Amino acid sequence: MSAEGDEAIQRLIALMARLPGLGPRSARRAVLQLVKKKGALLLPLAEAMREVAETARECVNCGNIATRDLCEICADPKRRTGQICVVEDVADLWAMERAQVFRGRYHVLGGTLSALDAVGPEELRIPRLVERVREEEASEIILALAATIDGQTTAHYIADQLPGTSVTSLAQGVPVGGELDYLDDGTITAALKARRAL
Amino acid sequence: MSAEGDEAIQRLIALMARLPGLGPRSARRAVLQLVKKKGALLLPLAEAMREVAETARECVNCGNIATRDLCEICADPKRRTGQICVVEDVADLWAMERAQVFRGRYHVLGGTLSALDAVGPEELRIPRLVERVREEEASEIILALAATIDGQTTAHYIADQLPGTSVTSLAQGVPVGGELDYLDDGTITAALKARRAL
Structure with missing residues (x-):
């Protein structure tokens, strides 16, 4: 195992670190925060991401x-x-x-x-x-x-x-x-x- | 409507802005990046969050x-x-x-x-x-x-x-x-x- 716990946590940290504005350290802090606030932050965020992934597209007229x-x-x-x-x-x-x-x-x-x-x-x-x-x-x-x-x-x-x-x-x-x-x-x-x- | 598009996008930005290290501006940039990289980043991130939300708990022995x-x-x-x-x-x-x-x-x-x-x-x-x-x-x-x-x-x-x-x-x-x-x-x-x- 690596320093940051199990595979799912590590994968989440690696993905978060790819966001603009977050590096490896801030990704680790963000993930710890997410795990601490599972009901108030982690679950709603997972759900909001899934919803955006399903619905977001480019406007056929303007590209927005x-x-x-x-x-x-x-x-x-x-x-x-x-x-x-x-x-x-x-x-x-x-x-x-x-x-x-x-x-x-x-x-x-x-x-x-x-x-x-x-x-x-x-x-x-x-x-x-x-x-x-x-x-x-x-x-x-x-x-x-x-x-x-x-x-x-x-x-x-x-x-x-x-x-x-x-x-x-x-x-x-x-x-x-x-x-x-x-x-x-x-x-x-x-x-x-x-x-x-x- | 507000400046940042529809409700689902706004909700995602608001949630992202609550992560340590991200403010409203960097949350907006992160969300745009997520929408652009739907397959490579947004979907895997939503899935990793869901998995961590389902499996993560405190070790009964040490609290890790x-x-x-x-x-x-x-x-x-x-x-x-x-x-x-x-x-x-x-x-x-x-x-x-x-x-x-x-x-x-x-x-x-x-x-x-x-x-x-x-x-x-x-x-x-x-x-x-x-x-x-x-x-x-x-x-x-x-x-x-x-x-x-x-x-x-x-x-x-x-x-x-x-x-x-x-x-x-x-x-x-x-x-x-x-x-x-x-x-x-x-x-x-x-x-x-x-x-x-x-």
């Missing part, structure tokens, strides 16, 4: 996490159509939603174009974005992409694919080299208000 | 985490009897085991005596320790408790309960005010070798 074919935002009639905010991933969509300033819909690319990682437009749900702009007769595409080289390359590529559509991008406040998920709500609000034509 | 009535250490005939190492909790037992220097058995108190938190000997599996010392004819009790005031109070209380038994305590290397779980193996080894009579 959904539990039905359409995510709650795409299915919400109160969300404005005609304005699509393009984000790199779901964490960025959540960051935008926390700012509570955008009332349109989203399009989750699933990454940015990257020559180094061989990520092309086909990998990124960009063709689907072009389709949506036509189908939904979108009047404005707001690019909420990171201020990195790959993010800006992606922004320009998308603008090129949408001639005749107004393409804006978050401007003021996004720190150079920064990630959208780490911004505070106020900065996101300022950036959305000061968006500029690309 | 076990999957049967006796933990693997108490059930192991190769572990020396007659030498009992007393630790505060299972994390400390794991830290001792990682140092691979102690070949006897353990007794997990489940805390330390604390007037402030109203923790008395009955809450701490100390009566069971006194029983074990008699039953197993233990020749030495090694106290591996934190070098805090509560830890040392507990050490002296235990020594008082066991007249005629050799009670030693980890000495060299345990930093004053430090926690056992945070020590490196070398320090634990040195402390075990330099243990002194209480």
Whole structure:
């Protein structure tokens, strides 16, 4: 046997250690906490994970996490159509939603174009974005992409694919080299208000 | 709806945020990672949690985490009897085991005596320790408790309960005010070798 008890415990520690933000030591502490709080934490967590594993999927329209074919935002009639905010991933969509300033819909690319990682437009749900702009007769595409080289390359590529559509991008406040998920709500609000034509 | 998608996802984030080492932001990142790696991480994790929830219990002898009535250490005939190492909790037992220097058995108190938190000997599996010392004819009790005031109070209380038994305590290397779980193996080894009579 190893230092951390039996096989099931060890397996749980090894899996927990693969979560972002947890290393081997914090995974051990987390597992001890889970075992101590079996009824209040471990069982509900196992159940919540099973439920998410069974129901979570990608929204067929925008790529957001959904539990039905359409995510709650795409299915919400109160969300404005005609304005699509393009984000790199779901964490960025959540960051935008926390700012509570955008009332349109989203399009989750699933990454940015990257020559180094061989990520092309086909990998990124960009063709689907072009389709949506036509189908939904979108009047404005707001690019909420990171201020990195790959993010800006992606922004320009998308603008090129949408001639005749107004393409804006978050401007003021996004720190150079920064990630959208780490911004505070106020900065996101300022950036959305000061968006500029690309 | 809230910013982080549907109810099941929100519940999972809220539960994950209660783990030590994770806050709301890292819980969100962890959940996104889980949803992305459904087959490789989310499902195995849900299954491992369910298994641990079903099998994990306290060893009836020593208080360690076990999957049967006796933990693997108490059930192991190769572990020396007659030498009992007393630790505060299972994390400390794991830290001792990682140092691979102690070949006897353990007794997990489940805390330390604390007037402030109203923790008395009955809450701490100390009566069971006194029983074990008699039953197993233990020749030495090694106290591996934190070098805090509560830890040392507990050490002296235990020594008082066991007249005629050799009670030693980890000495060299345990930093004053430090926690056992945070020590490196070398320090634990040195402390075990330099243990002194209480």
